[in-house]
Amino acid sequence: MVNLLPAMNPTTTTPLAPTKARQFLTDSDRKAFDLEHRRKIRFNIGKYNAAVQTGLGFYQDHELARARASYLKTQVINRLDEYLLQFEEKFTAKGGKVIWAQSAEEALFEVGKIMERRKARTVVKAKSMTTEEIHLNKYLEKRGIESVETDLGEFIVQLNGERPYHIVTPAMHLSKLDIADIFVKHLGIEYTDDAQKLVLTARHLLRDKYTAAEVGITGGNFLVADTGAVCVTENEGNARLSATFPKTHIAIVGIEKVIPRLQDLDLFWPLLSTSGTGQQVTVYNTIYTGPRQPLEKDGPEEMFVILLDNGRTNLLAQPDKREALNCIRCGACLNICPVYKNIGGHTYEATYSGPIGSVITPHLSGMAENKHLSYASSLCGACTSVCPVKIPIHNILLKNRQQSVQEGFTDKEERRAISLWLHGMKHRWVWDLAPASAKNWVLSRLLGEVGWSKRRDAVQVAPKTFRQLWKERK
């Protein structure tokens, strides 16, 4: 029986993070029955899923590619320290600077120092989940620096004051008409539902920002250890412009993004694009190896890579769960997940939503506040079956549940219910004490507590047990 309600610290009676877990239940309930939301998500995810099926058809042996990618990423994660140092050595040899940030605060502090030195007033930003994770836009805004999202989806959600809905497609929850309304409201344009006109409006606005910005900030899809390179994958070319127009380029990248060799991109680029959007290869794949070199005509004067830990080493310290760090953020597990498709990305109240978000968020942001996400799964295993790096996502969700129990993040009622159940399972005669009507009464009370009966028929035990039926038959 799943209990998503607030856990109580066993040593005190203080509820642990009741607000987040309760809010999650309330929002899930609301979203799951919001038919308009469901229609949009089904439509948008449906398009991606169809494209992915076509994309997979181009592989001769997709299973082999997945196995190789999983093997390579696992090798890297098991020797992450060595690969990161190799990356640092190679990247700094070409004039780049590496900054190690243990937390979001450290990363923001370092960004702040660079902004101050460059006297930056405007930043152009390419889509990056690590910058969402450290709440970079809020930080820059507080310092009076304009931070402009240049990816179209991010630009739209930024205008609308929302967080990204999906790790690959941030505005997936919006229809063309929603976007038209947002543009009218925030940009004051005349209403149009012509998609091309809307795109041109955004493009026109953004072009000026690239040339005005002193600093460009991107994330990074891969860090190549043997070359000291940061690889950025995108479909619009905006990341390229953000990284090359301004005099300073900062890439904020999670430490788990390392791959060993440049030639491994041959494996990872198609896997990333096929699993995420169904493309054989994403439109723009750029490899940055440092600032502009002598005789080069473009590129930034200086380039920094901020290597972000922010809780990733918590996962690394747990060998049975560290495979979660293999993630290449393709988004496939979100698109296939029956829970994500019903409750949507914002309900998770986390930077990383969907199955992989439920796995890593408790480790990045605290088990007490986020253990409820481990239960936001039907454990059907669909996520695991589509993951291009073969992360056993639903198994790790179970391990997270186990960890949360071991660390005492369960409430008194839950512990009592489990021990009663355990006693009953071990002592068959207990079940025979009560008639079916009494069992039904207990079941309806227990299931009512966890919200089961709200939208489902009551669970009824059979009037006679199997043993009774068997006896009668003999």
Ligand code: SF4
């Ligand atoms: S866990 Fe796997 S499927 Fe999900 S985003 Fe990461 S790589 Fe993609």
